[in-house]
Amino acid sequence: MNRALYALLVTLVLLLSWQSIVWLTGVPRYILPSPQRVLETLWSQRNLITEHALITLLEVVLGLILGVLLGVVTAVTIAYSRLARIWLRPMLLISQALPVFALAPLLTLWFGYGLTSKVMMALLIIFFPVTSALFDGLMRTPTAYIDLAKTMGASRWSLMFRIRFPAALPNLASGIRLAAVYAPIGAVIGEWVGSSQGLGYLMLLANGRVKTDLMFASMLVLAALSVGLYFLIDASLRRMLRY
Amino acid sequence: MIRIQGACSVNHQSLFSGLDLTLAEGKWTCLLGSSGVGKSTLLRLLAGLPTGAEFSGVITGAPEHVAYMAQQDLLMPWLNVQENVLLGPRLRGEPGHLERAQALLEQVGLGGFEQRPVSQLSGGQRQRVALARTLMEDRELVLLDEPFGALDARTRSQMQELTADCLYGRTVLLVTHDPAEAARMGESIYLMTAQGVESIPAMQGPPPQAFDKPELLKLQTQLLHRLRGDTLKGSVN
Numbered sequence: 001m002n003r004a005l006y007a008l009l010v011t012l013v014l015l016l017s018w019q020s021i022v023w024l025t026g027v028p029r030y031i032l033p034s035p036q037r038v039l040e041t042l043w044s045q046r047n048l049i050t051e052h053a054l055i056t057l058l059e060v061v062l063g064l065i066l067g068v069l070l071g072v073v074t075a076v077t078i079a080y081s082r083l084a085r086i087w088l089r090p091m092l093l094i095s096q097a098l099p100v101f102a103l104a105p106l107l108t109l110w111f112g113y114g115l116t117s118k119v120m121m122a123l124l125i126i127f128f129p130v131t132s133a134l135f136d137g138l139m140r141t142p143t144a145y146i147d148l149a150k151t152m153g154a155s156r157w158s159l160m161f162r163i164r165f166p167a168a169l170p171n172l173a174s175g176i177r178l179a180a181v182y183a184p185i186g187a188v189i190g191e192w193v194g195s196s197q198g199l200g201y202l203m204l205l206a207n208g209r210v211k212t213d214l215m216f217a218s219m220l221v222l223a224a225l226s227v228g229l230y231f232l233i234d235a236s237l238r239r240m241l242r243y
Numbered sequence: 244m245i246r247i248q249g250a251c252s253v254n255h256q257s258l259f260s261g262l263d264l265t266l267a268e269g270k271w272t273c274l275l276g277s278s279g280v281g282k283s284t285l286l287r288l289l290a291g292l293p294t295g296a297e298f299s300g301v302i303t304g305a306p307e308h309v310a311y312m313a314q315q316d317l318l319m320p321w322l323n324v325q326e327n328v329l330l331g332p333r334l335r336g337e338p339g340h341l342e343r344a345q346a347l348l349e350q351v352g353l354g355g356f357e358q359r360p361v362s363q364l365s366g367g368q369r370q371r372v373a374l375a376r377t378l379m380e381d382r383e384l385v386l387l388d389e390p391f392g393a394l395d396a397r398t399r400s401q402m403q404e405l406t407a408d409c410l411y412g413r414t415v416l417l418v419t420h421d422p423a424e425a426a427r428m429g430e431s432i433y434l435m436t437a438q439g440v441e442s443i444p445a446m447q448g449p450p451p452q453a454f455d456k457p458e459l460l461k462l463q464t465q466l467l468h469r470l471r472g473d474t475l476k477g478s479v480n
Contacts, residue, residue, distance in 0.1 A: 144313060144315055144317055145317060147287075147292050148313070148330075149334055150291075150292060151291070151309060151310070151311040152334050152335065153334070158333075158335070158336065159334070162333060162334055167319075167321075242362070243320035243321055
């Protein structure tokens with residue numbers, strides 16, 4: 001309750017200082033629109049913004065789901081098999097040397113202007129944090145757990161899925177939290193490079209037409225979306241994982 | 244009867260040598276020694292676990308599967324009490340055993356705790372769940388690696404009694420650094436020091452000994468002296 005109150009207070013102070021900068025400097029509205037004007041645009045353009053926000057949300061959620069799934073499969077594979085570790089780990093590291101943003105034009109070329117290239121972008125950007133967080137956890141199972149399981153006659157398979165994987169779930173959760181922050185970045189970059197839909201597209205469009213208020217409104221919605229998604233994911237992870 | 248003879252070294256440095264240890268069937272054997280003297284290595288050898296040491300010698304009569312209980316309770320935090328007791332069958336992919344788990348939990352005084360998350364248990368309760376999990380394995384040979392070391396004195400003495408009761412009739416090797424525990428629980432006692440391993444006459448009768456017996460206190464004192472390497476004037480009587 002107190003924390004919510006503080007957050008509200010901080011927001012109010014920020015809005016007030018923003019508004020006073022606009023008043024005091026008399027900066028033209030196409031450079032910095034006043035918060036009041038942004039909120040008015042947000043309301044008057046709510047249908048347009050919602051339409052594009054839903055597209056971006058869909059890209060982010062799909063990218064998250066697929067990226068987490070792919071990350072989990074990869075991490076478990078390289079933790080389970082030494083051979084996979086020898087082959088896949090260098091590839092993973094090399095893939096990280098390439099900035100994912102540099103791949104965006106290529107992805108657009110390969111997967112088109114639609115949803116797929118943005119989902120791929122989000123997937124690629126979260127794949128590594130998820131994989132490395134879970135892999136770390138899988139390689140750091142307390143040895144005492146493994147000893148106990150071995151005296152009980154556990155197979156390698158059941159050691160992985162009944163001991164190492166559940167023991168690494170808190171690490172996976174940290175990876176997913178990071179992914180929730182990165183995924184919207186990936187989706188918006190993808191939209192900037194080439195699209196006809198989504199908040200990233202809308203921002204570029206508004207920018208090009210010097211509708212700075214619409215750009216600010218889109219940004220506000222994007223921020224709200226990302227923060228909302230993060231808190232939703234964080235809260236559900238906390239509920240599911242109590243250790 | 245299980246017998247271990249031989250020597251053990253780590254990085255060509257001798258850990259212990261000239262070892263000759265016998266575990267009598269259905270009895271408690273205590274291995275007493277200070278930290279770092281190689282007690283746990285010996286126990287891990289018996290359990291078939293990696294030791295990081297080189298063992299040259301023979302182990303005869305040891306069963307393939309043992310039950311193992313350590314100082315940390317090693318309860319899996321993502322499983323509830325009952326699921327922790329059923330860890331062995333879960334890992335081997337054997338379904339069922341529910342009734343036995345229930346009975347064991349009642350035996351260790353935790354009936355009604357089945358569905359509790361283990362994070363809600365006290366240290367003593369956790370160790371009792373670990374005991375039930377050890378009993379679930381139903382092995383002839385039970386290896387205990389300082390299982391009561393982290394408990395407070397009251398809980399420890401109660402756990403000693405409960406464990407002796409629950410493991411009655413099984414062959415037990417208890418590794419401990421506590422002379423009082425060795426004196427109370429051992430039907431035979433081995434003292435392990437840097438100089439080697441020697442057998443020390445233990446109390447008569449099955450454990451646990453009443454902790455206020457004068458002879459027990461005397462044995463305990465003697466064990467502590469030996470552990471410290473004090474030179475004794477004559478024999479302690």
